[in-house]
Amino acid sequence: MGELKLMKGNEALAEAAIRAGADAYFGYPITPQSEVIEYLMAEKPFDRTGMVVLQAESEIAAINMVYGAAGTGKKVMTSSSSPGISLKQEGLSYIAGAELPCLYANVVRGGPGLGTIQPSQADYFQSTKGGGHGDYRQIVLAPASVQEMSDFVKLGFELAFKYRIAVLILSDGVIGQMMEKVELFDQIPRLTDQEVIEKYPWATTGKKKGTERRIITSLDLDSLKMEAHNHHLQAKYKTISENEVRYELIDCDDAEYIIVAYGSSARISQKAVQLARKKGIKAGLFRLITLYPFPGKEMQQLCKKGVKGWLAVEMSAGQMVEDVMLSVKGCAKVEHYGRFGGIVHSPEEVLHALEEKIIGD
Amino acid sequence: MAEITLEDIIKPENLVYKKTDLLTDKELSYCPGCGHGTAHRITMEVLEELGLEERTIGVAPVGCSVLAYEFMNIDMTQAAHGRAPAVATGIKRCWPDRIVFTYQGDGDLAAIGTAETIHACNRGEKIVIIFINNGIYGMTGGQMAPTTLPGMKSSTSPFGRDVETMGNPLKMTELVAQLPGTYFVSRQAVHSPAAVRRAKKAIKKAFENQRDNKPGLSFVEIVSNCNSGWKMTPIDANKWMEENMFPFFPLGDIKVDGQLVK
Ligand SMILES: Cc1ncc(C[n+]2csc(CCOP(=O)(O)OP(=O)(O)O)c2C)c(N)n1
Ligand code: SF4
Ligand SMILES: [Mg+2]
Numbered sequence: 001m002g003e004l005k006l007m008k009g010n011e012a013l014a015e016a017a018i019r020a021g022a023d024a025y026f027g028y029p030i031t032p033q034s035e036v037i038e039y040l041m042a043e044k045p046f047d048r049t050g051m052v053v054l055q056a057e058s059e060i061a062a063i064n065m066v067y068g069a070a071g072t073g074k075k076v077m078t079s080s081s082s083p084g085i086s087l088k089q090e091g092l093s094y095i096a097g098a099e100l101p102c103l104y105a106n107v108v109r110g111g112p113g114l115g116t117i118q119p120s121q122a123d124y125f126q127s128t129k130g131g132g133h134g135d136y137r138q139i140v141l142a143p144a145s146v147q148e149m150s151d152f153v154k155l156g157f158e159l160a161f162k163y164r165i166a167v168l169i170l171s172d173g174v175i176g177q178m179m180e181k182v183e184l185f186d187q188i189p190r191l192t193d194q195e196v197i198e199k200y201p202w203a204t205t206g207k208k209k210g211t212e213r214r215i216i217t218s219l220d221l222d223s224l225k226m227e228a229h230n231h232h233l234q235a236k237y238k239t240i241s242e243n244e245v246r247y248e249l250i251d252c253d254d255a256e257y258i259i260v261a262y263g264s265s266a267r268i269s270q271k272a273v274q275l276a277r278k279k280g281i282k283a284g285l286f287r288l289i290t291l292y293p294f295p296g297k298e299m300q301q302l303c304k305k306g307v308k309g310w311l312a313v314e315m316s317a318g319q320m321v322e323d324v325m326l327s328v329k330g331c332a333k334v335e336h337y338g339r340f341g342g343i344v345h346s347p348e349e350v351l352h353a354l355e356e357k358i359i360g361d
Numbered sequence: 362m363a364e365i366t367l368e369d370i371i372k373p374e375n376l377v378y379k380k381t382d383l384l385t386d387k388e389l390s391y392c393p394g395c396g397h398g399t400a401h402r403i404t405m406e407v408l409e410e411l412g413l414e415e416r417t418i419g420v421a422p423v424g425c426s427v428l429a430y431e432f433m434n435i436d437m438t439q440a441a442h443g444r445a446p447a448v449a450t451g452i453k454r455c456w457p458d459r460i461v462f463t464y465q466g467d468g469d470l471a472a473i474g475t476a477e478t479i480h481a482c483n484r485g486e487k488i489v490i491i492f493i494n495n496g497i498y499g500m501t502g503g504q505m506a507p508t509t510l511p512g513m514k515s516s517t518s519p520f521g522r523d524v525e526t527m528g529n530p531l532k533m534t535e536l537v538a539q540l541p542g543t544y545f546v547s548r549q550a551v552h553s554p555a556a557v558r559r560a561k562k563a564i565k566k567a568f569e570n571q572r573d574n575k576p577g578l579s580f581v582e583i584v585s586n587c588n589s590g591w592k593m594t595p596i597d598a599n600k601w602m603e604e605n606m607f608p609f610f611p612l613g614d615i616k617v618d619g620q621l622v623k
């Protein structure tokens with residue numbers, strides 16, 4: 001059993017970064033995720049493991065520091081909240097093009113614009129459909145507990161290096177700010193420089209005489225080569241879609257009505273499912289853990305088993321619901337419910353929406 | 362008299378100059394007469410002379426020198442427009458014993474990347490910045506740069522730079538010299554053999570500073586030409602540069618060993 005602690009989601013993420021053997025964190029403060037860099041600075045990981053922590057002059061600088069360091073094979077991460085994540089999109093697009101492994105977290109707040117500092121899930125499109133320019137994807141993990149804020153750091157780094165891709169932990173103000181018991185994993189040692197050089201031959205670590213130089217770039221002025229590179233990226237995303245789908249089914253075995261949700265909406269919806277069951281409604285919860293890749297096939301299979309209706313619950317005006325619709329493809333009714341702009345829905349509101357929008361007619 | 366063939370000339374005993382192995386054999390993408398090629402050459406010669414190539418990581422910008430990684434035969438990273446100092450910071454912080462440098466144009470360094478430049482300098486990142494100031498956006502076809510001189514024509518200041526509405530040229534090098542984080546700041550040129558020698562000396566000093574872990578960033582500006590963007594012959598461009606650029610961007614060391622030169 002690992003060390004047990006009572007922590008905020010943001011603190012668990014930061015502690016997990018140290019324990020995962022991260023080499024560096026580059027960030028810029030923004031509510032509701034400033035605890036990540038505050039925790040790191042106070043914990044002095046530079047003394048604990050040698051990890052670098054640097055407060056950059058902007059989110060743009062932070063993601064480009066990540067780009068530089070990731071290109072050298074180091075385990076690096078950043079985090080921010082919605083407005084700051086928008087600024088990182090340029091760098092994330094370059095990271096996708098150059099195929100660099102890295103981890104970042106978005107503790108989502110309500111938008112658009114400066115919006116509000118209250119929780120939201122309105123960055124789903126940005127997170128799962130690319131975000132920056134160009135045809136690219138990233139793996140998106142959606143924690144629903146402080147425990148998962150920690151666990152997904154470890155998992156996220158593993159996936160990032162397995163596929164040389166950016167992995168996003170898409171959290172929200174609720175998960176980032178709330179305190180829960182968390183079982184921390186044991187310290188994973190940082191790789192030595194020599195281990196990095198041996199493990200990642202693609203990394204720019206200094207060209208030895210008589211060897212090929214390494215180049216980290218997303219540029220190719222030859223369009224045919226760029227098309228080939230894009231095909232290579234798409235093939236990688238397909239492999240990821242086939243192998244890395246993660247989700248959790250709660251009370252779905254006999255369910256006639258299924259709520260699809262992730263993050264804090266999944267927790268609220270789980271309570272709504274309990275309330276529904278008490279009323280004799282056969283409801284279940286399909287909790288998304290990976291938002292990309294999206295568990296569409298699994299939804300289709302469930303639908304064929306006779307699910308009558310799906311309710312997509314998210315703190316947005318309806319973003320994830322589009323993917324549910326695409327997955328279920330007319331096999332059953334799909335509706336959206338969610339409060340947004342910084343308001344968190346209650347289990348009762350979710351149950352009401354299920355009864356009104358799905359069961360009612 | 363027997364005819365003299367190429368084979369007669371290309372002989373080891375006739376060798377007067379050899380291209381450093383730290384430049385690849387790839388044909389440079391620069392316009393004939395452009396200063397970028399010379400700046401590449403002396404940078405790579407310095408790395409070779411100091412024996413640093415095995416532990417150097419370079420960062421290429423967005424600009425005409427975006428393909429610097431095709432010509433510099435070392436490990437290189439290509440950065441987004443203006444972000445090279447942040448990219449270099451990420452590398453240097455994770456590999457403090459590596460030699461890290463950026464190579465950037467004036468649009469890259471002094472417009473879109475102003476924040477990254479100033480903050481990398483202010484943090485005293487132990488990197489080298491080589492700044493090619495040609496007073497114009499060469500790559501995109503000769504638009505106005507932050508360093509375009511007052512009255513100077515470009516494709517986005519077709520009637521000349523009007524400082525009332527377009528602002529004055531930015532003397533980034535003087536600006537960063539004021540920051541405690543810079544250890545060495547120098548402005549040079551590469552338009553004549555004597556200037557090339559001085560520029561190479563400055564670049565050498567910059568890399569020696571980093572090699573010796575001196576406290577702070579070393580910054581070398583090279584005032585250069587863009588004959589294509591300026592719409593001049595290479596010779597006219599160099600003459601115009603001497604007559605117009607140098608008075609505004611005077612050459613010489615500005616800060617040495619952390620002290621401003623009086
Ligand atoms: C974000 C972004 N904005 C604009 C551009 C277009 N662009 C490419 S190079 C360049 C200017 C480069 O000028 P400079 O840095 O002076 O380099 P030079 O070509 O003169 O050497 C611009 C505006 C870009 N590639 N990316
Ligand atoms: S456009 Fe200007 S800066 Fe670019 S290669 Fe030609 S002369 Fe040099
Ligand atoms: Mg220029």
